Amino acid sequence: MKKGGFLGVTAAVFRKDTSSEIRTRYALNALFLFTVTTLSIILFSFQSSTVPVQVHAGLLWVLIFFAAMSGLSRTFITEEDRGTILLLKLSTISTPVYYGKLLFNVLLLIALTAILTVLYAMVLPGFIVLSVPTLCISLFLGTVGLASASTIIGALIAKANARGTLYPVLSFPIVLPLLLTVIRATTIAMEQEGWDAAMDEYRVLISYILAINAASYLVFEYIWKD
């Protein structure tokens, strides 16, 4: 192992990805414009009609899901496209690279979800939340789970051809249990007070996050070596 140890390499990969993102602002710009475009389509189609809370919870997660699908696969694909993956393979070991990129994706998606939810609540007056803590916890857990699944599928897809179309196709069945649960949790946040109203959903989300990360930890090495 090179200097810095496990955490050091993880932090270095994270720093590298963050600074290259800050230099180009590719993902951030693309994701922000994606959000604005999609939100305006939703606004055009709703006009002034009122919709039930489940529709709001579902739409919010449709937005987050497709934002994740358009932004999160980049971390591995750019390495592959720029040819930097060979250098990265030479100078590091597999697992810390994965965790560095996972950390980057989680923080990117959390930032994006925060902006997106605030924008959504601002432009759609029907989005009324009774329990803000429930909403925050479910958004946080859902985002972490979605980013974890997207990262490992992104690593997988970087090796395949026809990446753009394949990415949502491969991710959707994997994240569907998460999406169904988190949409329920968001609906509960809009209907009931108290942060513990969605306790069962939190448990499912946490176990999903643990399961997907354990699997990713075990299989990433095989994708990386290939």
Add this chain to the structure above:
Amino acid sequence: MKVFQAILGFWLTAVILCAFLFPIVPEITRWYEFPVIPGLEQKARILFFHVPLAWTSVVGFVVSVIFAIRYLRTKKLDDDIRSSSAAGLGLLFCALTTITGSIWAKFSWGSFWNWDPRETSIFVLLLIYGAYFALRSSVQEDDKKATLAAVYAIIAGVTMPFLMFVMPRIIASLHPDPIINTQGKVSMNGTMLTVFLSSLAGFTGLYFWIYSLTVRLARLEFKRSSEGE
């Protein structure tokens, strides 16, 4: 193999005959009669075909994941052939489960598709199989294809229990279920249970018979294509 085929043929014929011909009566007096299940009546007979089909589609998935893990350990392409053949058959059984279930739902619940938790999970299994083969067809090199497919199968295998066991417990289901869902429990008598379990065993046998055939076929095709190069 010949003996196995003969036994399997005889076994499944017996199961199908029993499943269709044994009468369903309110009061059981003879050994070959099935009890009436409220709300299902004659429609209960689908139990002997639909549930074993669903079971085999999950067995196919599990076999595929097991050989995917073995492929990653051994890196022998034969394990990948086994894994993808199991998945291919699983896809076939999964499609049959969806079709039989959907026809039954039309007559029991009034519409072909209701997004019942079980319907959702079989639909997602169908999507996983579809994504698995889409991924395979997008990679040309054999060993790379095998590795990526194996990794995807394992990740999908980790999330599958959430759909199979967790979601139906959180979301209310209308599904009559003899194994998992205790609220919608189907009360079977001994005869019905025997026929049901025999059908389960028979369909599992059928799965492994077709599976061994497809593996042999896939091996031959692989041999021919590698000789052609």
